[in-house]
Amino acid sequence: MMVTILEIERFAIHDGPGIRTVVFLQGCPLRCSWCSNPESQQQKTQLLYLENRCTACGNCFNVCPHGAIRWEEGRPVFNRLQCVGCQTCSASCLQNAIRFAGKQMSVAAIMDVVRRDKEYYQTSGGGVTFSGGEAFMQADALIALLENCRAEGLHTAVETCGHVPPQQIRRALPWVDLFLFDIKHTDKTKLKQFTGADMDLILRNLHYIASHSPEKIILRTPVIPSFNNDISFMQSLFDLALETGIQTVHLLPYHTLGTDKYRQMGLAYPYPHITPLTKEDLLSYKQIGEERGIKNIHI
């Protein structure tokens, strides 16, 4: 079975316990306007153009077999709708100014990579994390990967936005040791407006998992200025954790490291330019959460 992945990151230490390998699956149902991995949103291979490397040699324009590159004002202009991701242009680019995000890999090939760090997982209490995009967008592949990991005794984590069909969560549950479950907001309208998500669906999935194994869940919240960087949201987040019996919450400070990628994809950064947050900015939330009785709050 083939999977479209963005990349495989080894020695990942931020997405679950211990030393891990994170497999980033392509495709996401949400469109969070601060998203730092816009190239992971569609399941299709994405062309990224690194203009600062380009010497305007014209190779890409000359070799594209699909007429997806125009030459305007001494620069290539990419018609991404017409691009089929054949990568002829990037192969011809001597400056490595074109790269493609998203590639097909078989489950077996992914397992071959994952397996190579098995000893590191065992020593450190680590394992494999499936992230995205949204890992459940390729649910069959995800479950196949999870089953394979379980068969090999590897700890599994899935990072999910929760905006996925409930039956897929039910299918996956027995194979998942840990969910990194994103809660971006608790205000339905705001969530819809900024991400396109249906909060009821997300909460339904969260409650389902929590009703079975609350210890399998870490709530994760990207703290975004002008969206959820306020005490009332944090209080409601902690309420949710307490109500569902979830003991661990991760708060991730907003960063702008992904802004370049929008430019590389020919898109405008959809979120207003705001100064990134630091870990220190979130310390007061951590304190509030701890006072409310949440055991582990990580920043």
Add this chain to the structure above:
Amino acid sequence: MARFNVEHTQNVEVSKKFPCEKSPDRQLEVMEQYTAVHCSCTGMPKELREIACLRVLYPALFRSIMSNDRIAGRIDFLPIGFGSVTSEGGVGHYCVFKKLAAFRDKLEAADRKRVDVLYDYWLDHDVKTLFNKDILTDDTIGMFIDCEYPMIATARLSGMMLDYPKLLGKGIGGLRREIEKGLLEQPGNSFYEAGLACLDLFVACATHLQQDALQQMKTADDKRRKELQTIYDGLENIKEDRPETFHEALQLIWLYALLAGVINYGRLDDYLGPYLAADLETGRLTDEEAYSYVHSLWTLIENRRTTVNGRVIVGGKGRKHPKEADVFLHYAMRVARNCRYVEPQFTLRFDKDTSEEIWDAALDALGAGATYPTLYNDDVNVPAVAFGMRIDEQTAEQYVPFGCTEFVIQGQSTGTPNICINLLKLLTIFMNEGIDPVDGKYKAGKASVKKPEEYHSFEDFYNGYKALLDHYLDLSVETQYYSYQLMNKEVGFLFNSLLTDDCIARGKTLLDGGVRYLGGTNETYGNINTSDSLWVIKDLVFERKKYTLRQLHDAMLADFVGYDALRKDCLSCDKYGNDLDTADGMANDLYEFVAKGVRDRGIRIGMQYFLIVISNNQLNTEWGNRTAASPDGRLSGMYMNPANNPQGGANVSGPTALLNSLTTFDPRYHGGSVQNIKFTPAMFNENRALIKQLFHTYFNKGGCHLMVTVVDKGVLEDAMQHPENYPDLIVRVSGFSAVFVDLSPNIQEELLSRVLYDGDHP
């Protein structure tokens, strides 16, 4: 005989030595005297000639005790003298012509003529020059360090680690009695006679230093006067008796090491630990004083400035006094962390039983940017050394790394690397029908080489290259062996021999049949560039058939100018360091061929062992500067990969992948292999538990060694621009540490190219 320049730089010298304390007049006088004695002793047994010459040098060349020295003993070196290694003076009866010429230039005209006489005399007597005359060729073997050649050779006795436990256990008196006993059995044995004279010389030097201490006491304050009195008393006690205190033990081994010209110190924790622990126990030393002694030792070692030596080893299997040794170990750890000197090369041997406390202390020192300790895994190395050197495991437990990583058995073996081979230069020569593209000279010797078109399969090509390697490996073992024969003809290395098994028992100096295990090492360079290049040829030329070998070769000759697309394809091929069976498999195949080829030849010629070392100093850069463009996409003149590590920037799959690649090679076939990894301080210090697990896993998987640099890339870049702000920024070059701003810009660039692991996602 090949033409060679006797004034060529003979060794890597990054750390600058102290200027000589003696006046130029006095220096010239000593050199003349030395030369006269050397000349007048022609025809005498080499041992007697050696001690006669040593008497000219010592105690004359001792420097005065410095105000912060807790033990006595500093030495100056002149351009003419006696030594074991090139980093302190020279080898045997030596003349460093370049330094002698520089010395001459500072003199008045009349005195210059006196120097000219010496210069001419030593052209025919300097041990290394004698070796060079016999061995160097115009096209295959160059001298240390002449980067025009694919192989370079020298005569030296590097990395001796003496049997200090024996010296401490017997004292000078005990050693004297042992020799006297030998002399009774073999009357007239020159080694014994000269050996006794060596001990007399030791005593004379102790007396000389006592006089200095007495002199200094006159003007010292109370505190210093007491310290000088202790120095005076200690020197008196060790002239005959076994040392009783930590101070005396330190003084004894230090003075002996100076006279032996030995610059590596072995398992200090195990043999000094009991003295230190006893002094602390009885209250003879306070914690502060103990620290001060270890600190003083560190300073004395640093001040010898050998650049790539000064090994101090702690921890590991086979220690006789592990509990007391750990007392020393913890002081050493604190000193190493606080001093941040480039020497000693502080080395931690460990195994599965090493305590978490020791690990934490080690990681603290590394996290503070000390680059020390450098880590050696006994669970892997002990059995590997036993196999590689053909000795039992108990003996192998006494392995110690010296210099850039080469292993010897303390007090029992020689392991000097007198040969270096540049595998990549040989590949570029092989592909160019035997002609080095750098200078157009034919350098394939007797090996047969064909045109690129004549190779019809990868195996055919690879076998041809292996045949060229075979030719050089033959030369390497013959040359190494000859270096021992020639040195043995000229000198006995008396002080070394007295503390090396089984010289006294056999009545022979170490290269005369005295040393128990006559070993040696062969430094290989460009290993990974070569295997990555072979992979490119296999993949791109013979499997995918995207280019012909001729096309690839033409591109290399053009330094890839006009071949951008081809070079991109070369760079895109799999590279070692990413945990890929393809590139790592090729690296292993080449490793096995070279390592086994060298080892087998050593056994055949009659050595106990001759092993490759995949170490590195700055030679990967300097030799790379004189090596043509290579199929891995490396440009002409670019640095080569450091030691066993990937080419800078080629490892793009994270630290676990790198570490997995590093464990590819069977450690039984090398005599030391260096692995580097670099982290930012944030990554290393904020994720300490995970870093520790990362290291533990690597070592459990068979990692033999690791050296760790913790540094911010921005800091290195800034240090290149503003060196004045970074006088003590230490970096690990590979086989040694150095102050970053002391390195030349091209070496700094090589260091910057190495992948730095940070915690943030790209």
